[in-house]
Amino acid sequence: MDELSRAQIRDLMAQVLANQGKALPDDDGTDLREIGFRSLDFSELALRVEDETGEELNFDAPGLRRIATVGDVLDFLVTLQRQ
Amino acid sequence: MSDTPVVPPSTVVLVSGGSRGLGLAIVTDLLAAGTKVAAFARTVTPELAQLAAEHPDRVHVGAVDVTDLPAVQAFVREVEQRLGPVDGLVNNAAVGQDSMHTHTSTADLARIVETNLTAPLQLTRLVVRRMLGQGRRGRIVNVTSICAQRGFPGLVAYSATKGGMDAATRSLARELGGRLLVNAVAPGFFASEMSAVLGSTQLDQIVRRTPTGHLTEPAEVVPVVRMLLREQTNINGQVIVVDGAASV
Numbered sequence: 001m002d003e004l005s006r007a008q009i010r011d012l013m014a015q016v017l018a019n020q021g022k023a024l025p026d027d028d029g030t031d032l033r034e035i036g037f038r039s040l041d042f043s044e045l046a047l048r049v050e051d052e053t054g055e056e057l058n059f060d061a062p063g064l065r066r067i068a069t070v071g072d073v074l075d076f077l078v079t080l081q082r083q
Numbered sequence: 084m085s086d087t088p089v090v091p092p093s094t095v096v097l098v099s100g101g102s103r104g105l106g107l108a109i110v111t112d113l114l115a116a117g118t119k120v121a122a123f124a125r126t127v128t129p130e131l132a133q134l135a136a137e138h139p140d141r142v143h144v145g146a147v148d149v150t151d152l153p154a155v156q157a158f159v160r161e162v163e164q165r166l167g168p169v170d171g172l173v174n175n176a177a178v179g180q181d182s183m184h185t186h187t188s189t190a191d192l193a194r195i196v197e198t199n200l201t202a203p204l205q206l207t208r209l210v211v212r213r214m215l216g217q218g219r220r221g222r223i224v225n226v227t228s229i230c231a232q233r234g235f236p237g238l239v240a241y242s243a244t245k246g247g248m249d250a251a252t253r254s255l256a257r258e259l260g261g262r263l264l265v266n267a268v269a270p271g272f273f274a275s276e277m278s279a280v281l282g283s284t285q286l287d288q289i290v291r292r293t294p295t296g297h298l299t300e301p302a303e304v305v306p307v308v309r310m311l312l313r314e315q316t317n318i319n320g321q322v323i324v325v326d327g328a329a330s331v
């Protein structure tokens with residue numbers, strides 16, 4: 001199974017936001033609250049990654065609660081794919 | 084007048100998940116109230132072992148997984164040999180959850196349902212069969228949760244199991260025709276290993292929404308469990324919420 005790269009996940013994240021009429025800033029340090037990226041959006045993104053890779057991504061909420069920035073989202077999903 | 088005599092107070096109580104948290108508090112309280120207590124969990128903690136050492140003729144403990152039916156059966160037999168026939172059961176053992184339903188693995192879903200719903204139904208069946216078969220009366224208390232009645236994110240499967248136990252409580256109370264009193268106690272959130280996963284923001288939010296201004300303490304739940312096991316009341320088939328009106 002092929003893993004998605006960080007850049008590919010970034011593209012998917014941009015699509016999730018674009019569907020809501022929002023843009024994904026270039027800066028990975030952007031706070032998720034600033035762009036209104038909530039836990040359900042994270043879930044949607046994770047499911048899109050699953051669709052691409054065919055592998056289920058399961059995780060507990062405490063890990064999710066530590067995610068604060070765009071970069072955190074990408075790092076979390078890159079790591080999760082490897083578990 | 085009914086020809087059904089009252090159900091006497093329980094004298095030998097089996098508590099699942101009695102090693103820590105609320106279960107340990109229930110065991111300690113029942114011992115202080117003079118009952119004999121049998122308790123199990125997958126691991127016997129030093130606290131539970133100490134109670135057993137302090138009251139060798141009134142306590143029986145074991146390391147048993149509630150989902151391992153033959154082990155549970157063997158434990159119940161041991162308890163009856165050591166303490167006498169079981170006439171009280173507290174279904175307390177459970178596992179928590181803190182994951183969105185969409186991202187909870189199917190294996191985890193199965194484990195939550197097996198531990199929190201299937202296993203207590205099986206333990207109840209086992210204990211009720213022994214009570215009825217020996218013509219005894221008894222009492223059952225199911226520890227459920229406010230999650231059975233109100234929605235909480237991250238607790239979908241857990242809530243389903245607790246709602247299932249609330250429903251089973253009502254039907255079992257009907258089915259047993261007054262020979263056993265069957266009730267549930269549904270606490271609000273309290274600090275324990277299970278709720279440790281909740282972030283401080285969530286706990287603060289629960290406290291803010293609670294008219295009594297604090298999280299429920301195990302010490303505030305145990306008197307209700309004791310009452311249902313020991314007092315003469317006509318409470319049967321009920322779910323008693325202990326949450327400081329957080330859910331009202």
Ligand SMILES: NC(=O)c1ccc[n+]([C@@H]2O[C@H](COP(=O)([O-])OP(=O)(O)OC[C@H]3O[C@@H](n4cnc5c(N)ncnc54)[C@H](OP(=O)(O)O)[C@@H]3O)[C@@H](O)[C@H]2O)c1
Nearest residue numbers: 100102104105124125126148149176177228272273275277
């Ligand atoms: N904490 C809360 O906020 C809260 C709120 C409402 C309701 N409740 C309910 O209150 C009850 C007690 O919860 P708690 O907070 O005291 O939890 P806890 O501290 O995690 O204790 C759970 C107990 O169940 C045992 N247990 C778990 N899985 C088991 C298994 N497979 N076989 C045998 N024993 C098992 C544990 O021991 P081992 O792990 O060693 O097996 C432990 O003794 C549960 O029914 C819970 O659903 C809790």
